[in-house]
Amino acid sequence: MAAAGSGVLPLYQRYINGVPVPPGRKTFRLREKYIIVLVLMTFSIVFMCAYLYLPNMQDRVSVEDMRKRLQDAGDGLFYPKLQGVHNDHAVLSDTDPHNIEDKNKLKDKIEKAWEKDKMEEALVKKMNIPQKEAELLKDHIKQDKESVLQKQKEEERQRKTEELEKAKLISKDHEGHPGSRGGEPSDPFVKTKREKVKEMMLHAWNGYVKYGWGANEHRSISLRPHSGSVFGSASLGASIVDSLDTLYIMELDEEYKKARDWVAQHLSFDVSSDLSVFETNIRFVGGLLSAYALTGDQMFKKKAQIVADKLLPAFNTPTGLPYAIVNFKSGSSRNYGWASGGSSILSEIGTLHLEFDYLSTVTGEPVYREKVMKIRDFLQHADKPNGLYPNYINPRSGKWGQQHVSLGALGDSFYEYLIKEWLMSNKKDTVARQMYDEAMKAVYEKMLQTSKSGLVYFAEYKSGRLQHKMDHLACFTAGMIGIGAEGSEDKEKYLQLGEDLAHTCHESYIRTATGLGPESFRFEGMTEAKAVSQNEKYYILRPEVVEGWFYMWRLTKKQKYRDWAWEMVQALETNCRVVGGYSGIKDVYQKHPLQDDVQQSFFLAETLKYLYLIFSEDDLLPFDKWVFNTEAHPLPVTGVNPAAIAQ
Structure with missing residues (x-):
């Protein structure tokens, strides 16, 4: 056992020839001195290294x-x-x-x-x-x-x-596609709002990826795929295709790459399902062509052509007007059983032109343009009661069905595509412009109304009588009339009309408990811009109101449109944000509304895109280079945007 010495190190008992020697040594041996020096040097080096390399505490x-x-x-x-x-x-x-x-x-x-x-x-x-x-x-x-x-x-x-x-996000031709990204605002407050919308897109996207990947949509509360949509039970990844351009525009590159890879590896239409020609065109053909126009990725163009070819059997009618539904395996086509007299629907047959025309341009195949030109020619020369286009027309006889005219459901995007065909042609398609002006002249005369308090709205025309009801869907007209003001006989008049309609639709939002507008609202007696029946009070994440505000912001630069859009962001966060993304609500007039548990694919394609663009600078997707289809997928303007050239 060590003895308790008085030196620096403990002194141990020593023996010489077996005889104990008293511990009388007072100094260190040479070997012990070497050990002490080495220890001190080691500590010095450790301290110096620590000071030089450890972070500043x-x-x-x-x-x-x-x-x-x-x-x-x-x-x-x-x-x-x-x-x-x-x-x-x-x-x-x-x-x-x-x-x-x-x-x-x-x-x-x-x-x-x-x-x-x-x-x-x-x-x-x-x-x-x-x-x-x-x-x-x-x-x-x-x-x-x-x-x-x-x-x-x-x-x-x-x-x-x-x-x-490597993922072909950037093509050799991409430099020629102007305004497909960027638009960062210089104002830090506006930038913060744009970043918030981007975060909302991430939340919605991540919810779909986690709970609905590969399905068309997902249930954001019960956290499972949703198959009860317009595409039936076929899992075609509608939310993925609808999100492609939004993810790309927002520069969410990892998310975009994941979506792009799924489309390349898994998107297939070899399904035995009945699909809507209209919905498949605006979401899939439009979404894929938009992704191609923005990125130059040839894969998207090839996929779009495959989908469009699946739709072609629906056009095999005596008039060339397509049926509403086509079976992707057999090619058999039909109309909805509930449609008037087996008719096709005006908005559906009239909302194919932008996509099919551009597809012919980039593929060199004329068949797609020929199909939509035949529709236009037929409608142009058809007799129109009172100059109006009814919502139903029989594809076999070419006769109009029920005398119902609307700028909301069943009619809406027919008018939208007429003016956008003119814009997408770089204002050279004069037939489209003429058809738009004539159609809207009749609508203004028969359906444009002003309420007792001065709110301007479009009523519906049914069998010679007006129904003083306006759909949420019809609120897109604020933007349509705004962009149609250029080239009209009275630009200021129609620009003001667009503003008046945007104001009316804003009123339908602020007169609710949630700050979100109903599916339809009425002007009857003392009721103005409010829903009456329960089946009109729901909100399913629709974009048309903010779409109108977006166009009005670009055209007038009035701050109120950005303010209204920010109010909508807050209302969505308060009432629609849930664990797995966003959900529609069943009654906008209740302070704590029940939710419908569905995140619609158009929420990612349209609503969030328009919100993002309204807080961006105008050099992101500028109007003179891009035109949005009815699902908010941007397509290039002919002659001024290199993306409109076959490659």
């Missing part, structure tokens, strides 16, 4: 202060009493073993970090370096850190660019 929050704050939080930090999530649609269990395991791991990491910080503080305190030299060292270390971080950022940018090129 003075810039950090005090470890003890942080420890105290965390300890004050108590066990609730790691094992909180969890309450129900928003709207009571999901409740997390405080006894879930997975939650507890995650919290234990977090606690271990924090405790290890405390110990490490303690050691670092102790080493810094022992470094007895003059203050001036210490400050210089800190500056050098800070500069080195910034240099390293900058280098890492450059390497990350390079890696991302290489990945984008």
Whole structure:
């Protein structure tokens, strides 16, 4: 056992020839001196390295202060009493073993970090370096850190660019596609709002990826795929295709790559299903062609052509007017059983031109343009009662069905595509412009109304009588009339009419408890811009109102349109945001409305895109280079946008 000596090191009993020798030595041996010197040198090197390479602890929050704050939080930090999530649609269990395991791991990491910080503080305190030299060292270390971080950022940018090129996000021709990205506002407040919309898109997208991937849509509350949509039970990834251009425009590159890869590897229309010609065209053909126009990725063009070819059998009628539904396996076609006299629907046969015309341009195949030109020619020369286009027409006889005219459901996008055909042709398609002007002249004369309080709206015309009802869908007319003002006989008059309609639709929003507008609203007696029956009070994440505000913002630059759009963002967050994304609501007049548990694909394609664009600069998708189809998929203007050239 070691003896208690009086020297620096303990003195041990020594023996010479078996005889004990008293411990009288007062100095170290040479070997012991070497050991002491080595130890001191080691500590000196460790201290110097620690000072030079450990982070500056003075810039950090005090470890003890942080420890105290965390300890004050108590066990609730790691094992909180969890309450129900928003709207009571999901409740997390405080006894879930997975939650507890995650919290234990977090606690271990924090405790290890405390110990490490303690050691670092102790080493810094022992470094007895003059203050001036210490400050210089800190500056050098800070500069080195910034240099390293900058280098890492450059390497990350390079890696991302290489990945984008590899994934064909950036094509050789992409430089010729103006205004497909960018538009960052200089105003920091506007930029913050745009970033909020981008975060909403991420939340909606991530919910779909997690709970509905590959399905057309998903249920954002019950967290499962949704198959009861306009595409029936076929899982065609409608939300993926509808989101392609929105993800790309918002520069969400990882999400876009995931969507692009799914389309390339899994999108297939070899299904035995009856599909809507109209919905398949505006969402799939339009979405794929828009992605092609924005990126130059040939894969999208090929896929769009495959889908369009599946739709062609629907056009095999005596008039060339297509049926509403086509079976993708057999090619058999038919109309909806509920449509008047087996008729096709005006909005559906009139909302094919933009996509089919552009598809012929980029593929060199004339068949698509020929199909839609035949529709136009027939409608142009058909007799129109009172100059109006009824919502129903028989594809076999060419006769009009029920005398019902509307700028909302069943009629809406027919008028929209007439003016947009003119714009997309770089204002050279004079037939489209003439048909638009003549159709709208009759609509203004027969259907444009002003309420007792001065609200302007479009009533519906049915069998010679007006129904003083306006659909949420009809609120797109604010934008349509706005962009049609250019080239009209009285630009200021029609621009003001667009503003008046945008105002009316805003009134339908602010007269509810939720700040979101109903599916339809009426002007009857004392009722103005409000829904009457229960089946008119729902909101399913529709875009038409903010679409009108977006066009009016671009055309007038009046701040109120951005203000209204921001109010809509807040209303969506309050009433529609749920665990798995966003949900429609069943009654906009209730303060805490029930939700319908469906995230519509057009919410990602249209509503969020228009909100993002209204908070962007005009050089993002400028009107003189791009035209939006009725699903908000941008297509290029002929002659001024290189994306409109076959490649």
